[in-house]
Amino acid sequence: xxxxxxxxxxxxxxxxVLHYDASGHDYPLVFVDCxxxxxxxxxxxxNTMIIRWDGSTWNYDFQPYPYGYPFVQVKMDSNDFLxxxxxxxxxxxxxxxxxxxxxxxxxxxxxxxxxxTVSNYFWGFTLDxxxxxxxxxxxxxxxxxxxxxxxxxxxxxxxxxxxIYDGIPGTFGTSATSEDNVLYFVHMTxxxxxxxxxxxxxxxxxxxxxxxxxxxxxxxxxxxxLDRWGYPHLRYYPYYYSIGYRSKYxxxxxxxxxxxxxxxxxxxxWWSMSLAVDSSGVVHAAKSDPTGxxxxxxxxxxxxxYEAERIDTFSDAGRIQIAIDNQDYLHVVFTVGNETKLIxxxxxxxxxxxxxxxxxxxxxLMLSMxxxxxxxxxxxxxxxxxxxxxxxxxxxxxxxxxLVGPLNPGVYFVKAGEQREKVxxx
Numbered sequence: 001x002x003x004x005x006x007x008x009x010x011x012x013x014x015x016x017v018l019h020y021d022a023s024g025h026d027y028p029l030v031f032v033d034c035x036x037x038x039x040x041x042x043x044x045x046x047n048t049m050i051i052r053w054d055g056s057t058w059n060y061d062f063q064p065y066p067y068g069y070p071f072v073q074v075k076m077d078s079n080d081f082l083x084x085x086x087x088x089x090x091x092x093x094x095x096x097x098x099x100x101x102x103x104x105x106x107x108x109x110x111x112x113x114x115x116x117t118v119s120n121y122f123w124g125f126t127l128d129x130x131x132x133x134x135x136x137x138x139x140x141x142x143x144x145x146x147x148x149x150x151x152x153x154x155x156x157x158x159x160x161x162x163x164i165y166d167g168i169p170g171t172f173g174t175s176a177t178s179e180d181n182v183l184y185f186v187h188m189t190x191x192x193x194x195x196x197x198x199x200x201x202x203x204x205x206x207x208x209x210x211x212x213x214x215x216x217x218x219x220x221x222x223x224x225x226l227d228r229w230g231y232p233h234l235r236y237y238p239y240y241y242s243i244g245y246r247s248k249y250x251x252x253x254x255x256x257x258x259x260x261x262x263x264x265x266x267x268x269x270w271w272s273m274s275l276a277v278d279s280s281g282v283v284h285a286a287k288s289d290p291t292g293x294x295x296x297x298x299x300x301x302x303x304x305x306y307e308a309e310r311i312d313t314f315s316d317a318g319r320i321q322i323a324i325d326n327q328d329y330l331h332v333v334f335t336v337g338n339e340t341k342l343i344x345x346x347x348x349x350x351x352x353x354x355x356x357x358x359x360x361x362x363x364x365l366m367l368s369m370x371x372x373x374x375x376x377x378x379x380x381x382x383x384x385x386x387x388x389x390x391x392x393x394x395x396x397x398x399x400x401x402x403l404v405g406p407l408n409p410g411v412y413f414v415k416a417g418e419q420r421e422k423v424x425x426x
Contacts, residue, residue: 022342123173276324373405
């Protein structure tokens with residue numbers, strides 16, 4: 001189907017080992033700072049490790065705390081400082097405590113939230129555009145009350161939310177804030193995936209997915225990624241009684257919510273929970289199988305994920321996470337070697353400690369088939385794409401290896417400068 005033809009630049013990936021003993025308890029994370037430089041959070045034994053690229057080298061910072069932060073809740077603020085919330089159970093605090101470790105210009109500070117009336121489950125943490133912290137949690141016995149706490153000056157204010165909630169231990173919530181300061185909170189009941197959002201001081205909610213009678217969300221997990229237009233994209237794993245746990249992807253837009261199964265393979269070892277959405281609306285993920293770790297893409301309007309290229313040849317890549325910067329360069333972290341080595345990979349040729357950059361692409365046009373489209377390689381410059389009737393589909397400047405799609409099956413003609421070629425799409 002040709003709805004909106006999209007060019008996806010497929011720059012060469014390069015990777016390097018950042019640490020040889022990253023066998024800590026927490027998953028690695030990758031963020032992108034205001035300079036589009038990667039910031040990587042990992043753990044070594046019981047130490048938290050922060051690795052930052054400064055434009056020429058990697059800088060390492062090791063901290064003896066916190067232990068047990070939920071990796072899905074870690075956030076970066078507008079000053080590129082990390083915030084790591086930890087429930088009291090993990091550091092010997094009270095049952096109603098959440099201690100927030102966060103970086104500042106003077107080092108590391110802590111901020112304590114304590115609803116000491118009852119024990120609570122910690123479900124979500126985010127920062128708004130003013131870097132004010134927001135916490136989502138439940139308290140009380142069944143039926144649990146779902147609460148939202150936020151800091152005003154030095155006082156925590158608490159709202160009780162009216163979302164559907166049936167309190168299943170073992171599931172997780174997550175939250176995020178869009179650039180226009182809309183707060184999102186995503187959580188699961190036994191049978192529903194719910195997205196709530198705070199906009200203009202009013203809470204709203206939608207049912208994203210419903211597995212009533214088919215399965216449940218018990219011991220599932222969810223991750224929310226917001227695109228550049230403020231729309232949420234979710235990765236999650238419901239359990240189906242007939243087929244077990246299945247990977248799913250859901251996204252919201254002006255038409256509502258769309259939930260899809262991911263066309264994964266039984267050979268897949270890992271799929272990134274995080275997603276990356278580029279300036280064309282293409283969604284990026286990373287997955288691994290015994291043959292390597294792969295860059296996966298999902299076009300707007302399509303329901304399938306396509307393999308773009310292999311990132312590296314590791315046969316046991318796991319704990320994969322992905323991020324994208326404002327230049328549409330991708331950044332991936334993962335572990336290999338029984339989860340001991342921490343690996344970073346990127347499409348940005350200016351990041352990393354390689355001594356040489358890849359050569360500039362030649363100007364010899366080469367076309368090859370790809371899922372739902374074709375690849376242009378060996379050429380940089382103006383390109384025009386025509387269908388078999390001679391209708392112009394695309395006129396754009398490209399740089400290096402580029403994926404064109406999605407396209408209907410047929411023959412297409414490409415004009416690149418003075419070169420002309422045709423390619424069949426199946």
